[in-house]
Amino acid sequence: MAVAIADLVAQARDGDHRSVARLISMVENAAPQLREVMAALAPHTGHAAIVGLTGSPGVGKSTTTAALVKAYRADGRRVAVLAVDPSSPFSGGALLGDRIRMQEHATDDGVYIRSMGSRGHLGGLSWATPQALRVLDAAGCDIVLVETVGVGQAEVEIASLADTTVVLLAPGMGDAIQVAKAGILEIADLYVVNKADRDGVEVTTRDLRQMMSLGEKRGPDDWSPPILKTVASRGEGIDEVVTAIDKHRNWLTESGMLDARRRVRAADEIEALALTTLRRRMNKSRDGALLDELAGRVVAGTTDPYAAADELSAAMTALA
């Protein structure tokens, strides 16, 4: 069926969930109309606050997300939740439980919930997630909560997409150490120690402060990530998290960092798309054959990767 992109975008902007869903599916499937979609969305982007939620499995990420959604809705704000699984084709299954927990919002027009696999996309999160965020932003969401499945690289990547990155921890998981290992200290704008009714919350908080003090020096005008405590399952401490996220956003706006971060993100996105085009060109027809041949020579040890890369770029530029 032919879809009038302009209609679809207009309906999405009117808050029609099905249209939003179709636009995100176009992103996921790398639909040929994506260029047109992004062009139609462009004038309507820039409003939403993108909040990344990250943390090891078991810290209560989904419960916290659900509690935040509830708080934002109580405040009359439109919210989207984008659960990104950068590694697994099983995302549907793995995230099913999370979706069910969100069901109390299932019939609320002010909440849009979507899980999305980004695996198989060239460069992982590099262009699919930002484009999905553009859809949700243009659709008029005030807040987009981006939740990642998995830890490590994915967390660091999500931080590069978010205005505000919230790192969730729970007591007794040795998480402060994991935070240091995963390089999360540099990406967190806000720490939330969830399950704060459990033993060990003070140890986790203390470890975290210690780790933070080992990190980079901050200037007096820099943002200093607060450490908040929640019991998300009972909604405790959630309003404080909402306030801290708002406060961080105000700081971003006033310091000029919001614009700076968004420019960096846009530059990354443009670059990723340009590289995708170039890469596609590399794989095309005679260059695909050339790459095969070069790979064979590198494996045989008759050439080295640099010399092979030079040959490839030269052939590619000649093709342009």
Add this chain to the structure above:
Amino acid sequence: MAVAIADLVAQARDGDHRSVARLISMVENAAPQLREVMAALAPHTGHAAIVGLTGSPGVGKSTTTAALVKAYRADGRRVAVLAVDPSSPFSGGALLGDRIRMQEHATDDGVYIRSMGSRGHLGGLSWATPQALRVLDAAGCDIVLVETVGVGQAEVEIASLADTTVVLLAPGMGDAIQVAKAGILEIADLYVVNKADRDGVEVTTRDLRQMMSLGEKRGPDDWSPPILKTVASRGEGIDEVVTAIDKHRNWLTESGMLDARRRVRAADEIEALALTTLRRRMNKSRDGALLDELAGRVVAGTTDPYAAADELSAAMTALA
């Protein structure tokens, strides 16, 4: 100081650890002589078996690595351990404990141990780790064990670099589920359930078999990943792991998969280097300014990322 690359490579091939260390440091620091280094190494590569070791923190990765090193040494094979931390600048600290555990091999000339951060490298693991592997391969290692810190994306990436990928689990960590979530089912050539003296080992094994049965169908000539049990801290089951890794390598060789995998890897490496060159060109002088300007327009919503990417590629190709 000027280094004669040919001498350095010759010394590394003679088993001189300091020369190997200097070559890998050149990779880490993206030294200008890297091109020359890779050209000098090329004829001497292709011998080493690259074995990736991956698993969540706490499964006993370092202990297993140490036990494997011991077994390979007892067999008279030259072994290298490359511990890659793709996310953290703290790698030195985080891996220190692991290094200490390996100290019994510190004075053995047949063992080379190195930890390496790959963060900050353009594209993460994309070119630094393969180049370090080339150094170790050309230096005459029979086996290179590549251990990653962190889970998720890094594990999937490491699998794309290894001939054989060993996924480590431990009982009672809900690991089978994590394996499914992290997309590891598709990358494992061998499962090792470590700490097999603990409760829950049968549950983990059963869960794993169940997960595997949900995976893709295998043909009769395909490799079916075995599940082995170890108590690495006591060296139990390690010889069986060595045997299984050798068996997998024989299968790779006989089926032609070894060559096929290596060609894919070489193609990836060539492509990554070619893209790095192109990206560098993008960031250069007037293109850097252009990218900034385009990013500003995307943030303002006056253009979309695709149109911006087109402008960028056009300018870049014109520059070539």
